[in-house]
Structures are given as structure tokens and as C-alpha cells.
Amino acid sequence: MSDTLFKGVMPALVTPFRDGAVDEKAFVALVERQIAGGVHGVVPVGTTGETATLSHDEHRRVVELAVKTAAGRVPVIAGAGSNSTEEAIELVAHAKAIGADAALVVTPYYNRPSQEGLYAHYAAINEAVQLPVLVYNVPGRTSVDISNETLARLSKLPNIVGIKDATGDMTRATVQRQSCGEDWILLSGDDLTALGYMAHGGDGCISVTANIAPDLCATFYNAALGDDWKTALYWQDRLFRLHRSLFSDASPAPTKFALAHLGLCLEDSRLPIVPASEASRAEVLAAMRDAGVVG
Numbered sequence: 001m002s003d004t005l006f007k008g009v010m011p012a013l014v015t016p017f018r019d020g021a022v023d024e025k026a027f028v029a030l031v032e033r034q035i036a037g038g039v040h041g042v043v044p045v046g047t048t049g050e051t052a053t054l055s056h057d058e059h060r061r062v063v064e065l066a067v068k069t070a071a072g073r074v075p076v077i078a079g080a081g082s083n084s085t086e087e088a089i090e091l092v093a094h095a096k097a098i099g100a101d102a103a104l105v106v107t108p109y110y111n112r113p114s115q116e117g118l119y120a121h122y123a124a125i126n127e128a129v130q131l132p133v134l135v136y137n138v139p140g141r142t143s144v145d146i147s148n149e150t151l152a153r154l155s156k157l158p159n160i161v162g163i164k165d166a167t168g169d170m171t172r173a174t175v176q177r178q179s180c181g182e183d184w185i186l187l188s189g190d191d192l193t194a195l196g197y198m199a200h201g202g203d204g205c206i207s208v209t210a211n212i213a214p215d216l217c218a219t220f221y222n223a224a225l226g227d228d229w230k231t232a233l234y235w236q237d238r239l240f241r242l243h244r245s246l247f248s249d250a251s252p253a254p255t256k257f258a259l260a261h262l263g264l265c266l267e268d269s270r271l272p273i274v275p276a277s278e279a280s281r282a283e284v285l286a287a288m289r290d291a292g293v294v295g
Contacts, residue, residue, distance in 0.1 A: 037214025
């Protein structure tokens with residue numbers, strides 16, 4: 001593990017809606033709940049935050065609310081990805097201007113750049129904005145997989161500081177520790193395999209499940225950060241069904257259903273995300289009971 005500000009569990013925050021607009025009051029309350037639960041940072045406007053269907057103004061406003069609410073108590077990693085390098089630079093620049101601690105920049109999706117194109121994308125961001133940037137590698141959504149070799153090149157740039165890895169391949173943590181240096185930040189983007197990723201030397205996880213159970217997830221990751229693997233395994237087993245249930249339908253519909261069940265926000269998402277199916281709802285509720293989130 002690196003000695004980094006960005007470690008432990010950081011929720012990939014949902015963006016709550018009401019009457020078609022961002023529910024700012026609910027969002028602020030969600031951030032406060034996360035901090036009270038002991039999370040180590042927050043991540044607004046990522047995939048779970050439905051950034052694909054937010055306007056640019058909404059995107060910026062949600063990041064501003066996260067930074068203002070966190071008020072320096074925990075770091076804020078702002079989602080700032082795009083398949084246009086120019087647009088990504090604009091979003092990273094905004095994140096810096098309003099006081100975010102880092103930006104999370106997904107690999108460009110749909111246009112499927114080459115490895116050289118991926119390097120050039122992040123190198124351009126590195127040159128344009130002086131803010132720590134975490135590469136987000138999620139080939140299951142973007143149809144492009146940034147290689148360990150490209151990451152090793154990027155790690156030599158001053159503002160490209162680490163990765164959110166949602167490949168599910170835990171061995172990448174070992175390879176990148178060896179090729180990217182001891183300061184390279186290794187964050188999992190997959191709740192189901194994050195314990196194994198941390199055992200391979202990862203620093204933490206940008207988590208969906210933490211939206212629902214911040215206190216339990218914080219306990220889990222504190223154990224892992226403290227090399228208490230027996231306790232971490234206990235919490236892995238206790239949370240495993242909840243991790244899986246939150247992807248029993250198109251995300252973040254199951255997560256928003258769970259939050260609505262807890263009375264924390266409405267279930268509303270934006271098309272093309274529709275409400276979770278009845279089968280998904282039943283599984284989420286059962287998983288919440290198994291984890292001890294509800295009685």
C-alpha cells in the first residue's frame with residue numbers, strides 16, 4: 001500500500017433526483033451520512049452518480065455540493081471523465097477550481113482509442129491541469145482496457161497518480177506495484193473482489209455498497225488497512241450478498257431502491273435507467289437483512 005490521502009473506502013455517490021431535477025438537499029444529507037459513517041473519502045458524479053445523464057451544469061453543481069459539504073473532512077475525488085479529451089480537461093479544471101482533491105477520469109468510451117491514444121489523452125490532461133488524476137479502467141463499460149504497460153508510462157507523469165481498477169483482475173495490483181512505483185495509488189472499483197485486491201497491495205475501494213452501509217464498509221476497510229485479515233474476511237462474508245445484489249439490475253437502480261427503502265432519497269433515476277425489477281428488489285432487501293442494514 002502507498003502512503004496516500006486516497007485510501008480505505010470511498011463511496012461512488014448516487015445522484016438523487018426529485019421531480020426530474022437533482023435533489024440537492026438529499027445529496028447533502030447523503031454526503032453527511034457517509035462522513036458520519038466513517039468513510040475515507042467521497043466520489044461524486046461517477047457511473048453510479050449517473051453522470052452520463054447529467055447536464056454539464058448539473059455535473060458541476062454536484063461536485064461543488066460534495067466539496068462544500070465535505071468541507072475538508074474527507075477528500076473529494078470528482079468524476080471528470082469523457083470520451084473527448086477537451087471536455088475531460090474542462091471537467092478536471094472545474095474540479096480543481098472548486099477545491100476537489102483529485103479527479104477520476106474514465107478511459108474514453110465508445111471511440112475505443114489505441115494504447116497510444118490513451119496515453120495521449122491522459123498526458124494532455126496532465127499538462128493542462130495541476131490536479132491529481134486517477135485513471136478509471138472499466139472495460140466492461142467502455143470497451144477499452146488500458147494496459148499495465150501504458151499505466152507504467154503514465155505513472156511517470158506528475159499528475160497521473162493512480163487507478164480505479166474495475167477489471168476484477170486482482171493480479172494487476174501486483175504488476176502495477178512493481179511497474180508504477182511505490183507511490184502509485186491502487187483503488188479497486190469492484191466491491192466483490194476488493195478484499196483480494198487489497199491483499200495484493202491495493203489501497204482501498206471506490207465502493208457502490210458504501211452508499212447503503214457506510215459504517216459497515218468503513219469497518220471492513222479499516223480492518224484491511226490494519227492488516228487484520230481475519231476481521232476483514234468476516235466483513236467480506238457479511239457484505240458479499242449485498243455487494244452482489246446491488247448489481248442484480250442495471251446500476252444504480254438497485255442502490256437507489258435500497259436508499260429509498262431507508263428513507264434517504266427517492267428511487268428516481270433518469271432514462272434509460274428504469275426502476276429495479278421486483279426480483280432485484282427482493283434480493284436487495286434480503287441482502288440488506290443478511291448484512292444487518294435492516295432488521
